[in-house]
Amino acid sequence: MSQLADILVVDDLHTHYSTPQGTARVLNGVSLRIRPGEVLGLVGESGAGKSVLARSILNLIDPPGRVVKGRVLFDGQDLLTCREPVLRALRGNAIGLIVPNPHLHLNPVVTIGEQIANVIRAHRDVSRHEAMAEAVRYLEKVGLPDPATQARSLPHELSGGMAQRVIIVMSLVNSPKLLLADEPSGGLDVTVQLQILELMRELVTGRQTSMLLISRDLGIVAHYCDRVAVLYAGQIIEEAPVDVFFAEARHPYSLELLRLGSPKHMNLQRLGRGDPALNPIHRPTGCPFHPRCLLAIDRCKVDMPETDVLGDHHSVRCHLARRSSFGASS
Amino acid sequence: MAELGQLLRRQPIRIIGFGIVAIVALAAIAAPIIAPFDPLLSDANNILQPPGGSSFLGRDSAGMDVLSRIIYGGRVDLTISLVATFVSSAIGIPLGVLSGYSRRWLAEIIGRVFDLMQSVPVFILAMAIVAVRGPSIVNVIVVLAVLNSPIFVRLMRSQTYALRDRAFIEAAKVAGFSDAGIILRHLIPNAIGPAIAQMSITAGYGILLTAGLSFVGAGVRPPTPEWGGMVASGAGYIVTGQWWPAIFPSLVIGLTVVGFALIGETLEIVVDPRKALGVAAG
Amino acid sequence: MAPLLSIIDLVKEYPIKGSKSVVHAVTGVSLEIERGETLALVGESGSGKTTTGRCVLRLTEPTSGSIIYQGKDISRTSSREFRKLRRKLQLVSQNPLDSLDPRQRLGDVIAEPLKVGWHAPESQLEHRVGELLRLVNLPAEVAARYPHEVGGGVQQRVAIARSFANQPDLVVLDEPTSALDPLARADVLELLTKLQGDSAVSFLFISHDLNTVKRISSRIAVMYLGRIVELGATNTVFANPQHPYTRALLNSMLVADPSASRQSFTLRGEIPSAVKLPPGCALASRCPLATVECTKIIPPLELVGEGHTAACIKLPRWAAPDGHHDRTPGLGSDVDIASIR
Numbered sequence: 018m019s020q021l022a023d024i025l026v027v028d029d030l031h032t033h034y035s036t037p038q039g040t041a042r043v044l045n046g047v048s049l050r051i052r053p054g055e056v057l058g059l060v061g062e063s064g065a066g067k068s069v070l071a072r073s074i075l076n077l078i079d080p081p082g083r084v085v086k087g088r089v090l091f092d093g094q095d096l097l098t099c100r101e102p103v104l105r106a107l108r109g110n111a112i113g114l115i116v117p118n119p120h121l122h123l124n125p126v127v128t129i130g131e132q133i134a135n136v137i138r139a140h141r142d143v144s145r146h147e148a149m150a151e152a153v154r155y156l157e158k159v160g161l162p163d164p165a166t167q168a169r170s171l172p173h174e175l176s177g178g179m180a181q182r183v184i185i186v187m188s189l190v191n192s193p194k195l196l197l198a199d200e201p202s203g204g205l206d207v208t209v210q211l212q213i214l215e216l217m218r219e220l221v222t223g224r225q226t227s228m229l230l231i232s233r234d235l236g237i238v239a240h241y242c243d244r245v246a247v248l249y250a251g252q253i254i255e256e257a258p259v260d261v262f263f264a265e266a267r268h269p270y271s272l273e274l275l276r277l278g279s280p281k282h283m284n285l286q287r288l289g290r291g292d293p294a295l296n297p298i299h300r301p302t303g304c305p306f307h308p309r310c311l312l313a314i315d316r317c318k319v320d321m322p323e324t325d326v327l328g329d330h331h332s333v334r335c336h337l338a339r340r341s342s343f344g345a346s347s
Numbered sequence: 348m349a350e351l352g353q354l355l356r357r358q359p360i361r362i363i364g365f366g367i368v369a370i371v372a373l374a375a376i377a378a379p380i381i382a383p384f385d386p387l388l389s390d391a392n393n394i395l396q397p398p399g400g401s402s403f404l405g406r407d408s409a410g411m412d413v414l415s416r417i418i419y420g421g422r423v424d425l426t427i428s429l430v431a432t433f434v435s436s437a438i439g440i441p442l443g444v445l446s447g448y449s450r451r452w453l454a455e456i457i458g459r460v461f462d463l464m465q466s467v468p469v470f471i472l473a474m475a476i477v478a479v480r481g482p483s484i485v486n487v488i489v490v491l492a493v494l495n496s497p498i499f500v501r502l503m504r505s506q507t508y509a510l511r512d513r514a515f516i517e518a519a520k521v522a523g524f525s526d527a528g529i530i531l532r533h534l535i536p537n538a539i540g541p542a543i544a545q546m547s548i549t550a551g552y553g554i555l556l557t558a559g560l561s562f563v564g565a566g567v568r569p570p571t572p573e574w575g576g577m578v579a580s581g582a583g584y585i586v587t588g589q590w591w592p593a594i595f596p597s598l599v600i601g602l603t604v605v606g607f608a609l610i611g612e613t614l615e616i617v618v619d620p621r622k623a624l625g626v627a628a629g
Numbered sequence: 630m631a632p633l634l635s636i637i638d639l640v641k642e643y644p645i646k647g648s649k650s651v652v653h654a655v656t657g658v659s660l661e662i663e664r665g666e667t668l669a670l671v672g673e674s675g676s677g678k679t680t681t682g683r684c685v686l687r688l689t690e691p692t693s694g695s696i697i698y699q700g701k702d703i704s705r706t707s708s709r710e711f712r713k714l715r716r717k718l719q720l721v722s723q724n725p726l727d728s729l730d731p732r733q734r735l736g737d738v739i740a741e742p743l744k745v746g747w748h749a750p751e752s753q754l755e756h757r758v759g760e761l762l763r764l765v766n767l768p769a770e771v772a773a774r775y776p777h778e779v780g781g782g783v784q785q786r787v788a789i790a791r792s793f794a795n796q797p798d799l800v801v802l803d804e805p806t807s808a809l810d811p812l813a814r815a816d817v818l819e820l821l822t823k824l825q826g827d828s829a830v831s832f833l834f835i836s837h838d839l840n841t842v843k844r845i846s847s848r849i850a851v852m853y854l855g856r857i858v859e860l861g862a863t864n865t866v867f868a869n870p871q872h873p874y875t876r877a878l879l880n881s882m883l884v885a886d887p888s889a890s891r892q893s894f895t896l897r898g899e900i901p902s903a904v905k906l907p908p909g910c911a912l913a914s915r916c917p918l919a920t921v922e923c924t925k926i927i928p929p930l931e932l933v934g935e936g937h938t939a940a941c942i943k944l945p946r947w948a949a950p951d952g953h954h955d956r957t958p959g960l961g962s963d964v965d966i967a968s969i970r
Contacts, residue, residue, distance in 0.1 A: 062811060062812075064810075176899055179899075206673035206674055206837070207673060207878065208673060208877055208881050208895075208900075236840075236885045238885075239885050239887040260887055263885070263888075270812075273815065275885060277811050277814065277840070278840060278884075278885035279885035279886050280884065281886055287819070289812050290782075290812060291780060291810070291812040291814070291815065291816035292783050292816070294779060294780030294781075294783075514722045514728035515727060515730045517720070517722070518720070518728045518729075519741065520715075521686060521688070521715060522715065522791070522794075523712050523715035523742065525712065532741075533730050536730075536732050
């Protein structure tokens with residue numbers, strides 16, 4: 018593995034939102050690291066804080082939200098204390114962002130070719146003509162059947178899959194060192210999803226681009242990531258290399274995810290329930306998962322579990338992590 | 348209702364609107380008890396008496412006590428405005444719901460007709476109608492009711508449009524309810540909120556319209572005490588320094604309208620469909 | 630045994646304003662739903678699976694075709710007549726919060742179907758609501774809550790309880806777990822599995838999520854661009870998919886197991902528009918096996934195994950051991966169409 022320093026270090030990040038009902042502690046102490054060339058999968062359900070995390074990393078949190086604590090080190094530089102011009106130079110350039118629902122994020126009145134060209138010219142000193150030419154080259158690379166013509170289309174003329182490819186191009190066009198891919202294939206049909214993921218893999222390998230791949234789908238993580246981190250209620254509750262995770266996950270929530278998504282784990286006993294609903298304003302005391310956890314003991318209701326390193330770059334936050342196997346099929 | 352209580356506890360200043368209207372209404376109801384003088388009794392010796400002494404707000408050009416006329420005038424203005432609002436919403440709400448729910452062409456036509464009505468300048472139309480039918484309290488009520496119903500039609504129509512394709516409306520259909528059942532049990536309770544807020548605003552506007560009509564002589568005829576009419580008959584004396592017959596009723600008009608508007612604004616917040624907890628989630 | 634419900638040659642076209650063209654949502658679907666079975670309709674966007682489900686419930690009016698239930702063609706009955714049947718033909722939709730009246734307590738939501746037409750006394754309603762909550766593994770306290778006060782899993786279970794209020798024969802579930810988070814999804818799936826076992830209710834389970842479908846359905850119909858392209862027992866179809874589209878779909882189903890082998894069977898391009906249907910087989914433009922002949926005829930569903938049909942001319946014929954391979958697949962021989970009209 019590379020000896021170079023981590024490209025991204027998130028250290029004890031806390032992001033809060035104020036609401037009329039109280040303060041929502043959306044991110045409650047998130048820490049993670051990504052090495053150069055590595056793909057880290059971030060899995061979590063809606064409300065866990067995945068998109069808020071992506072925006073916090075880019076220092077894009079606006080009131081009523083606020084990053085109240087923590088550091089985000091990109092290539093050694095703390096993005097949370099950077100001044101705006103520095104951040105703007107990094108976004109769209111050294112750090113790329115892919116978002117779901119492409120049509121919501123493309124300007125409906127500007128052609129896609131121009132939108133890509135604008136991203137290029139925001140960070141590099143090239144002529145409009147050259148930028149457009151590069152845009153067309155990229156559109157061809159991502160498989161658009163008629164790139165020169167389609168570069169002159171407006172976003173609504175494109176299907177979901179094609180629009181997503183445009184977003185991907187915009188994120189990669191300035192050769193970023195780090196890509197934040199927030200559900201890059203979300204909302205797309207499965208057959209198109211596969212195409213998009215394969216495309217991203219192709220474009221990213223061989224360039225030493227690191228990626229934070231945010232997804233709700235363990236299947237995607239299994240095949241496209243090197244490591245996986247599970248986000249629950251604003252915290253990373255388990256983190257491991259992909260093989261280790263799928264073979265030896267320890268957190269009851271992780272195991273529930275596996276039980277649902279993987280035939281190998283289908284016969285695990287139920288370890289968690291779907292209710293009560295998550296409430297970022299009123300977090301439970303102790304372990305955030307305990308209200309739903311079928312294995313919770315008294316300690317779980319009181320003490321927040323610390324990060325327990327189980328070896329093999331595998332860490333868990335659970336009081337029961339060191340117990341022997343959790344109910345295989347009985 | 349409960350949400351209203353909650354909001355008032357959190358932002359007590361909102362009670363002002365309710366307070367103003369309550370005071371005016373109570374005064375109007377208790378008029379015979381609290382009005383110092385008979386509003387139609389003219390004291391020829393004390394024409395245009397300034398405020399002070401027995402006549403707290405002074406007397407007008409016919410020698411009638413301004414304060415008493417304001418109090419009794421509240422009966423006229425509030426009655427007209429509230430009855431007209433009630434009638435216009437009673438017409439407008441059902442028609443709005445029907446034209447929004449029905450997918451037949453008749454619904455479109457109803458909608459268009461009312462849209463057309465709304466595009467006519469209200470005041471001109473009011474004057475025209477009253478000119479034809481003659482000035483009286485009943486006619487003013489009719490005019491206001493007719494003029495204000497398009498607002499409710501349009502409001503309920505758009506609310507109904509927004510709701511009719513929602514899954515819970517479809518669920519009521521799947522349960523086996525007829526269209527009437529669906530409308531009454533599920534659609535109206537969820538759609539009516541903004542209409543209730545609108546009613547308060549319409550009531551305030553009704554007072555303005557009534558006052559305005561009387562001001563131009565197309566509304567309630569003197570000597571019936573009515574705020575707009577009082578302003579009309581008193582306006583000419585401002586120039587000569589006798590401001591009280593016109594200014595006091597004007598203030599009351601303004602205050603009452605503001606009171607209704609404040610109530611309307613508070614109600615709008617209460618009925619705002621804020622569904623799930625509005626926390627930015629990841 | 631006669632099927633509970635038969636769909637015969639269902640077609641649904643949506644007109645496009647200001648144009649003579651139509652959107653071909655469903656182009657000739659024939660299907661039988663047996664009593665007590667869970668039949669899955671699977672496909673991506675534009676497949677027509679949701680439209681088919683909605684046509685069965687007359688939430689969308691079919692353009693042509695028949696739907697036979699209780700010996701009658703219910704696709705043609707008046708809405709008044711059909712309303713009487715509604716208690717037996719139910720729906721659970723995708724977005725649970727949206728399907729519950731935000732102003733009603735959950736107990737009242739469940740009791741609603743019991744109030745159609747006639748009004749049972751309060752105590753009886755309460756009793757029945759209690760029964761239904763127990764049926765869906767929810768505590769009695771839930772009846773007093775409002776929809777937004779509970780989580781998605783609870784909301785959906787309430788919706789399921791509501792659908793069971795009048796003891797339905799068929800419940801159409803339109804992507805019931807797609808909008809739910811994993812643990813809530815597990816709760817609902819567990820519930821549905823339990824309900825399958827206990828009651829004689831048939832489920833028409835519409836979904837694009839193959840993982841879920843595999844767990845819950847006994848038979849599966851794969852749809853593409855308005856047609857059924859493969860139909861058979863779930864285990865059979867998953868283990869031995871025949872139609873190229875099914876194979877591509879299964880291949881794109883990313884199994885949460887990094888060591889799982891991936892066969893590569895991918896489709897080119899994207900789903901064609903449903904307005905201008907391509908000639909012949911709808912998959913021809915994307916299919917790796919396609920030849921010119923594929924654009925000439927629309928392939929019929931033909932037997933490719935026991936109780937297993939697929940619509941592809943590139944597949945080898947299969948002769949049933951008892952020689953009944955000339956029977957129109959998908960329809961029982963019990964249904965005599967002529968006698969129904």
